[in-house]
Amino acid sequence: MLEEAKKSFLKQGFMKTLGAKIIHIEKGEVKIQCNKNDGLTQQNGFFHAGVLTSLMDVACGYAALTVMPKNSDVLSVEFKTNLLRPATSEIIIATGKVIKAGKTLVFCEAKVEDEQGKLYTTMQATMISMQKNKAN
Amino acid sequence: MLEEAKKSFLKQGFMKTLGAKIIHIEKGEVKIQCNKNDGLTQQNGFFHAGVLTSLMDVACGYAALTVMPKNSDVLSVEFKTNLLRPATSEIIIATGKVIKAGKTLVFCEAKVEDEQGKLYTTMQATMISMQKNKAN
Amino acid sequence: MLEEAKKSFLKQGFMKTLGAKIIHIEKGEVKIQCNKNDGLTQQNGFFHAGVLTSLMDVACGYAALTVMPKNSDVLSVEFKTNLLRPATSEIIIATGKVIKAGKTLVFCEAKVEDEQGKLYTTMQATMISMQKNKAN
Amino acid sequence: MLEEAKKSFLKQGFMKTLGAKIIHIEKGEVKIQCNKNDGLTQQNGFFHAGVLTSLMDVACGYAALTVMPKNSDVLSVEFKTNLLRPATSEIIIATGKVIKAGKTLVFCEAKVEDEQGKLYTTMQATMISMQKNKAN
Numbered sequence: 346m347l348e349e350a351k352k353s354f355l356k357q358g359f360m361k362t363l364g365a366k367i368i369h370i371e372k373g374e375v376k377i378q379c380n381k382n383d384g385l386t387q388q389n390g391f392f393h394a395g396v397l398t399s400l401m402d403v404a405c406g407y408a409a410l411t412v413m414p415k416n417s418d419v420l421s422v423e424f425k426t427n428l429l430r431p432a433t434s435e436i437i438i439a440t441g442k443v444i445k446a447g448k449t450l451v452f453c454e455a456k457v458e459d460e461q462g463k464l465y466t467t468m469q470a471t472m473i474s475m476q477k478n479k480a481n
Numbered sequence: 482m483l484e485e486a487k488k489s490f491l492k493q494g495f496m497k498t499l500g501a502k503i504i505h506i507e508k509g510e511v512k513i514q515c516n517k518n519d520g521l522t523q524q525n526g527f528f529h530a531g532v533l534t535s536l537m538d539v540a541c542g543y544a545a546l547t548v549m550p551k552n553s554d555v556l557s558v559e560f561k562t563n564l565l566r567p568a569t570s571e572i573i574i575a576t577g578k579v580i581k582a583g584k585t586l587v588f589c590e591a592k593v594e595d596e597q598g599k600l601y602t603t604m605q606a607t608m609i610s611m612q613k614n615k616a617n
Numbered sequence: 618m619l620e621e622a623k624k625s626f627l628k629q630g631f632m633k634t635l636g637a638k639i640i641h642i643e644k645g646e647v648k649i650q651c652n653k654n655d656g657l658t659q660q661n662g663f664f665h666a667g668v669l670t671s672l673m674d675v676a677c678g679y680a681a682l683t684v685m686p687k688n689s690d691v692l693s694v695e696f697k698t699n700l701l702r703p704a705t706s707e708i709i710i711a712t713g714k715v716i717k718a719g720k721t722l723v724f725c726e727a728k729v730e731d732e733q734g735k736l737y738t739t740m741q742a743t744m745i746s747m748q749k750n751k752a753n
Numbered sequence: 754m755l756e757e758a759k760k761s762f763l764k765q766g767f768m769k770t771l772g773a774k775i776i777h778i779e780k781g782e783v784k785i786q787c788n789k790n791d792g793l794t795q796q797n798g799f800f801h802a803g804v805l806t807s808l809m810d811v812a813c814g815y816a817a818l819t820v821m822p823k824n825s826d827v828l829s830v831e832f833k834t835n836l837l838r839p840a841t842s843e844i845i846i847a848t849g850k851v852i853k854a855g856k857t858l859v860f861c862e863a864k865v866e867d868e869q870g871k872l873y874t875t876m877q878a879t880m881i882s883m884q885k886n887k888a889n
Contacts, residue, residue: 359529362498362520384498393495394557395535402530421530422722423743425561425697425833427860427877429853444875445837449721450694450745452835454875467852467862469835469877471695471743473722558858559879561697561833563724563741565717580739581701585857586830586881588699590739603716603726605699605741607831607879609858631801634770634792656770665767666829667807674802693802697833 346415350375350407353418357403365400367407373443375408381435392432394466397439401426401455401468404441409451409472412443417474422450424470432466434459441470449474482551486511486543489554493539501536503543509579511544517571528568530602533575537562537591537604540577545587545608548579553610558586560606568602570595577606585610618687622647622679625690629675637672639679645715647680653707664704666738669711673698673727673740676713681723681744684715689746694722696742704738706731713742721746754823758783758815761826765811773808775815781851783816789843800840802874805847809834809863809876812849817859817880820851825882830858832878840874842867849878857882 347370354360354367363385369376377400379385379392387393402424410419441455455468483506490496490503499521505512513536515521515528523529538560546555577591591604619642626632626639635657641648649672651657651664659665674696682691713727727740755778762768762775771793777784785808787793787800795801810832818827849863863876 353524356524357529358519358522359531383494386494388489388492388554393493393535394538394560395495395531398534398538398560398562399529399531402534418524420567421562421564423561423563423695423741424530424534425559425877426534426557427559427879428557429860431556445872452837452875464853467860467877469695469833469875471835559831559877561741563743565724581736588701588739600717603724603741605697605739605831607699625796628796629801630791630794631803655766658766660761660764660826665765665807666810666832667767667803670806670810670832670834671801671803674806690796692839693834693836695833695835696802696806697831698806698829699831700829703828 346411346413350410353410354407359399360403363396363399372411373408375404375441377404377439379437392437394426394428397432397437397457397466398426400439401441401457401466402470404439405453405455405468405470406472408441408443409453412446412451413474416477418477420473420475422471422473424468427467429464429466432457436460437465482547482549486546489546490543495535496539499532499535508547509544511540511577513540513575515573528573530564533568533573533593533602534562536575537577537593537602538606540575541589541591541604541606542608544577544579544589548582548587549610552613554613556609556611558607558609560604563603565600565602568593572596573601618683618685622682625682626679631671632675635668635671642683644683645680647676647713649676649711651709664709666698666700669704669709669729669738670698672711673713673729673738674742676711677725677727677740677742678744680713680715681725684718684723685746688749690749692745692747694743694745696740699739701736701738704729708732709737754819754821758818761818762815767807768811771804771807780819781816783812783849785812785847787845800845802834802836805840805845805865805874806834808847809849809865809874810878812847813861813863813876813878814880816849816851817861820854820859821882824885826885828881828883830879830881832876835875837872837874840865844868845873
């Protein structure tokens, strides 16, 4: 499912808008990098909480997809973000990991750090496996 | 604080990127509208969960700011999103409301609906009031 | 499923320990009451956050069960509690409501209030329907 | 603050009701053990989600208290529980850890495992430091 995850990621117009790239993918883990620009900021010029959360959601989603059966699509059921400090760096890296894969639901955790490993945000997330229509 | 909330919103580069607009603001409540384009989608062409969450976060943040003391800035402490169904409409409206305003923390709830009131997502969020530097 | 929900509630030893009682049940909504005693308190003598959360979890779970197919059992997938103020009253009432019922997952919201409707806590929760073993 | 944390724990009537004991405490980390009995179960005879959550909440709260200034009291702002599998063991151990300690808020994570380290639940939690009244 690694190739399917990469292909699905490229279909997300929103990831293009963020300039986000998968920089690592293996079974159960995905890392996504994003470089700051003026279109990604909150009122003080730091990365927006919505950007941080979007990257963690996607890192969890594709980490989950890598452990799902063939022909699965992945949707987010819920996620929760805690924001520990303003994300003041120019580059951020979101890491999503599968903690427990069930038949239908996959539980993941994620974090966003700078390149030196300074922790900005954490996430708990539940993903669900949907069987794709054959016509797709 | 209504004017301060509107001004702060306009400083968020990320809200420009999303094409998001405040369509209603009063003490304790903010509504934000966003129209779909190809840069806001997930892999099936619907609004991305990250967009929905970003709008709810911002609606909560500025709803909270309207009840904070003068010279406050607002930061998100944490939020949680539940995704009830894919957001298949062309237009979405996020509503954020203050549920309980404390001295430091403001607890809010938000939702995203289409124009007919079909519910897509809900949020619980905690916002914190920060005193602005005088130099700002 | 109203009768099944009531029966299942009575099987929960922990609800007996809390002295909790279902005081209202209808399709998609359950109310549970609990009266304070010294075994339910935190360090300042108020209702413990764990008690408040347990009641909301159970109110959501059985609200969800009332809308599930026959022979379902309900399990909690996840829930999140926000605590707005200390629960200083002698009696608390937890209300759980179904917001969206899917085939597998049921999304609920809950709150705990005192008898006058003073709001103490809120919850977002995801419940899952499990098919019971025939042998049960 | 280790002694204050232990003393405060002993004032929680609800922890007595659960038969919970602190089995490890150091700066930033607390472990709590609980043994199953019929008063702690859900409808299938396993540990109730409310018990698991209560133990994680308390482990986070006292882990947070150990890093707070003298004369602080700790209250829960919010927490979120994900339930990975039914807690079928006879003994459970909740571990709470401080991830980031700010001036007012302390962000913690927790988990519940059996004695062999099988993971049942996880938590993200925000705790707040309250200055105690001198009269206390």
